[in-house]
Amino acid sequence: MDASLRDAVDLARAVAVEIGGSAVGDYLGAELEDELVVTHSFATTDKAYVGWRWSVTVARADGSDEVTVDDVVLLPGAGALIAPAWVPWSERVQPGDLAPGDLLPPAPDDPRLVPAYTDTTDELAAAAFWELGLDRPRVLGLEGRLDAADRWYEGEPGPFSAMAKQAPGQCLDCAFRLPLAGGLSALFGVCANAFAPDDGKVVALDHGCGAHSETAVDTSQTAGMVVEDEELELVVVAPSPDDETPDGHAS
Numbered sequence: 041m042d043a044s045l046r047d048a049v050d051l052a053r054a055v056a057v058e059i060g061g062s063a064v065g066d067y068l069g070a071e072l073e074d075e076l077v078v079t080h081s082f083a084t085t086d087k088a089y090v091g092w093r094w095s096v097t098v099a100r101a102d103g104s105d106e107v108t109v110d111d112v113v114l115l116p117g118a119g120a121l122i123a124p125a126w127v128p129w130s131e132r133v134q135p136g137d138l139a140p141g142d143l144l145p146p147a148p149d150d151p152r153l154v155p156a157y158t159d160t161t162d163e164l165a166a167a168a169f170w171e172l173g174l175d176r177p178r179v180l181g182l183e184g185r186l187d188a189a190d191r192w193y194e195g196e197p198g199p200f201s202a203m204a205k206q207a208p209g210q211c212l213d214c215a216f217r218l219p220l221a222g223g224l225s226a227l228f229g230v231c232a233n234a235f236a237p238d239d240g241k242v243v244a245l246d247h248g249c250g251a252h253s254e255t256a257v258d259t260s261q262t263a264g265m266v267v268e269d270e271e272l273e274l275v276v277v278a279p280s281p282d283d284e285t286p287d288g289h290a291s
């Protein structure tokens with residue numbers, strides 16, 4: 041390490057104090073950045089910046105004895121409290137975040153969308169998923185369709201949800217299942233049962249629920265009407281005229 045740069049601690053501290061004032065604390069050491077570039081570090085005593093350090097970079101031109109200050113900056117050290125890395129909103133947005141009135145345009149290079157007529161990325165899939173896309177400039181491509189199929193199948197409309205696992209029957213043979221068109225019809229349909237939790241939603245053929253059209257409940261063991269005496273509410277009623285005696289008293 042260049043000796044004049046290494047020894048420029050007082051200069052570095054003076055510049056740090058110029059910026060940080062009384063918040064400049066103990067000297068933490070020097071670090072070689074380049075042949076004639078050294079960074080001196082000082083702890084900060086500012087309670088709002090625990091774990092941060094003042095970092096002062098000094099340098100010297102080859103052939104010159106003059107040490108100059110390149111940079112003064114407050115940097116986070118190990119254990120410093122720092123903000124999480126910034127994530128663009130387009131990567132942060134989650135399914136279900138969209139509220140009424142919000143706009144969410146797809147990215148210009150959204151891999152799920154392909155121009156209509158040209159979705160031939162995979163020969164087999166193209167046969168199964170091919171779509172003319174009339175009146176639409178783009179259609180959902182193979183990637184977008186497989187994405188949706190995975191998401192639906194692994195999620196609540198799939199066969200692994202608690203509802204499906206306890207269902208007496210599957211959507212496959214349920215009268216309330218409406219068929220889809222296209223390749224996805226091999227695996228999914230739409231539930232049209234007002235009493236099913238999935239009414240109006242896509243359901244996997246091996247999904248199911250207790251409102252399956254062929255659900256049968258054995259009622260042969262059911263007793264007659266059960267009267268809970270303790271649940272009866274007693275009310276006071278006025279005597280009817282028929283109940284009165286000729287002298288005007290209740291009978």
Ligand code: SF4
Pocket residue numbers: 209210211214215216217230231232233236238239243247248249250251252253
């Ligand atoms: S009622 Fe239940 S079993 Fe029938 S289609 Fe809807 S979710 Fe599937």
